[in-house]
Amino acid sequence: MTSAGKRIVIPPRVTIPIGPQHPALKEPGMFKLTVEGEHIVDAEVNIGYNHRSIEKISENNTHLQNLYLASRICGICSATHNGNYAQAVEFAAEVEIPERAKFIRTLIWELDRIHSHILWLGVAFHEVGFDTAFMLSWRDREIVMDMLENISGNRIHHDMSTIGGVRRNISDAQKEQMLKGFDKLEERVVFYRDVAIHEKTFWNRIDGVGMLEPPIAKKTSAVGPTGRGSGLKVDVRFNDPVQAYIPMIDTGDFEMVLSDRGDVAGRSVVRVLEVIEAINMCRWLLNNMPDGPIRARVRPRIQPNEVLARHEAPRGELIHYLITNGTNKPDRWKVRAPTYNNWTSMAHCLRGDYLADAPIILAAIDPCYSCTDRVVIVDGNGETIRLVSLDNLRIESNKWHKEHPRRE
Amino acid sequence: MQTALDATIQLLAQALAVFVFPGILFITFLALLWQWIDRKVYARLQNRFGPLHTGWRGILQPLMDFVKLLGKEDLTPKAADRRSFAAVPVVMLVLSLVSAMFLPIIDMDPGTSGVQGILSFEGDLVFLLFMSTLMAITIVLAGYFSSNRYGQTGSARTGMLLISFEIPLVLALVTPALLTGSLRLSIITHELSKLSPAYIWLMIIPFIIYVISLQAELERIPFDVSHAEVEIVHGWQVEFSGKKLAMINLAEDIMLVFGAGMVTALFLGGPLLLEFIPIPLFSVEFAGFMATTWVGWVYYTLVFIFKSSLVIIVLSNMRTAFARWRIDQIVRAAWKFMVPLAIINLVLVQIALTYIFPILGVV
Amino acid sequence: MARLGKIQPELMKNVRSKQATVRYPFVKAGINVPEGLRARWDYKVPERCTGCKICERVCPAEAIEMIKCRPEDSQTKTGFRPICHLDRCVTCGQCVESCPRGVLILTDSFEMAFLSRDDMVVY
């Protein structure tokens, strides 16, 4: 104690793994947090626990089959992947799809955004222990889920877009039903906005937490609500409009939702306001939907071309880079899910905050780990964390159970 | 011969009281019932059903959970201190049961005035506070014995919770003790029932402080930082499984019985209900009749259950309406708000007792 | 502006209103199955099937298999008929869309739980 050279660090630095299996994360991803007491001093992001080799599989599939494969990349934003692949193939084939198909496709995208953002809101409530609001918001998410089920035939995997248009039409009865549903939904979303902003226990948990300053957000190129929560104007719907977004943005009634707060609260507010904006967009789409056919014929063999299809998914900018080669199979198909770009900013957000804030910061970028096999073993005595593959883990656990038969 | 028989009967009666009613078995029954009420209310407020399929409206679900956990595999981490690790659930269960023995559910000693618990002596309020602190310290040790990082973080948080909310909890209990001039649970309940209704005004703030601190003591939302599942995977409980977890859960439920019972006894008049009505019929004779016959056993128990379940509903509502606070926010809230409030309240009570009530003529 | 207990009025409203959850597996009422739900695959009109194998080719999950017509089946022109392995089926409905003669449909019976993989083959 008296010697000047000795410095005693209290509390000691401990490495806490969050993930790959953790109640806060619904999918595998690992965040090694080094904490001093409750303060996070360092964070490391590890991903890739569930590589499904979709890009490799796609090279042996036809475009039509890839459409459904794309939809299964992610459960929550299935319509965006599905629709974006369809639009990429259409760009490559250089065909124009009918106006009504464009409107229905955009409508599905916006409905998808609504349900994804409400889902995120519920998760955010859950991550800070506000289970009531979690239950209630997911209850009201059912309104939009029912709409999607009604028009597409499936709750999650809508598969509405096909190459050359959409697969199902929207009848007038469905339209009336949806307009009625939007009124109820808007009332509820406004209520959740008020809860998120005015409930003190929740607001205290998100206010000033996980700061991502605009320069750092730019440097790590944050996309989607993460970027918009830091005041970056990144919204493909406005910057690079496609489909029915072109006439919709031209009306000038819709604005990009931005927040300059830069913390989790900013991201939350952006998301909630975006839901209200998306409801208005859906209303506009339904009211201005032109009549006509819903799909155009596209030959299965697509001419050689390379396209970069951009689309604003609920989580941010979604990229499909498709190279066709004249056959009915893609030469190369690269998917960049929006979460991939937000990983880098994650470590910046985590540093300097409390351990208790880690789940909400992780959830704030709305991670979608859709992108097999390893498990982290933490040795209690030493400070080692080792990675074990699933097969080895199975062998080890079988051995353990053989050595330690259950005491009756 | 006669004395030996008497002693045996006395012993049997006491054993019955301790083990069956209103002792361990009854308290366990109450614990499971409270958990069911808690879950049902929690679910109802969230527009859900809650437990549904075991027994009438799922009333046996807590028992079912307990039995199921007993049959599960019991694991001990390799790095844990085996003996201490195994001892923790037992210690917790014993502590909570002993605490619950003090609750004045029925009158065990009709000779003395007031409704006595199974255990009752002068100064038992201090002893109870000591027991609840000991409980928190056991939790801290439980986390450290499990040698898990989540567990250790959870223990550290329990320690923080202990130093922040134990103080308002104690200070809130001073008011009833001050008004009655006693530290004995039964005397406090008895004396409070005799005070004039004007004293209710003095009891409101301590009641609120006590209920909030109780929520923190029981580690429920918004104070459940020490076993927040999304951050530290159930904190200090993370390594416990099987029988140990069953015992810990039961101990927590019994602490809920104890906490709700303390609120009932100290602020809501314990098992007394009709005695508050200022009619001669419900005065001393009624109490005496209740205390000496079997009618009192049923009547007092039902009143106690009724009042406690009201407290449980309030606690469940509190659990529903808030998000989880961060530990630094909790400590700040406790030291900036709750502790000063408790101290100010004490000053107010003193001023009221010394100056205001004599002027107003309240006896 | 931030205050405690913002959600309390909503909670009181919930106490009065009916529960949002349904007792689904025990009480089947209360689930509304929309028209056009895509669920279990069905070989609806075997008489019209020609055994052209388009459904097998378009299936993205390789769930449809063409087998030789058994004696009890209605015989197709090529002598093959489709069967569906429900464990692989993703209910996308592409086979229904691609079938030139409208033989296949996706019914709305969504309860597809089986004890064995052998039961999951739809003939």
Next chain:
Amino acid sequence: MSDTKADKITEHHPAPREGHEAEYELLEEMMGDIKDSIIEEGTYVHKQPRRIFVQVHPEKIRNVAQHMLDKYDMWQFITVSGRDLGDDLQACYHFVINERKIAITFRLNVPRNKPEHPTISDLVPAAEFIENEVRELFGIVQVGHPNVRRIELPEDWPANEYPMRKDWADPRSLMKKSKTTGPKEGV
């Protein structure tokens, strides 16, 4: 646009000037500033609106990135997609210039026997993960990458096996195993 056979099978679909003035303006500015880094063949404005494809000398990618960052504030990085061209491997760096709302793709071909090019992860920190991934899946080595590690593949994946290359033969029949045709063989 001559109607030859070679034109038909190319993937490049250059756009007419009218309707794509902004893209051509940007491309000409770039050609003026960093002409020595750009290979003209394969550099064009695509028919799809707001897309430019630029072929870059592999060793000059840092200069290009630095120039674009300085001059146009091209902060929004999208991704890197690798591609197997047979003799060459290709890495496509996709960026967006947000002020002009144009997506630019920088393509660099590296020879298959020596697939190396300098990294840009230190200039664009967002590229760190995806460059690692491209190295894993295609074997394109980014020289000077600050944080080389496994991202997608298991730790025990053999070296010199790059699954996204077209000639990867699936030696352990992993693609077959993943199909749900029967109970998985236990270990």
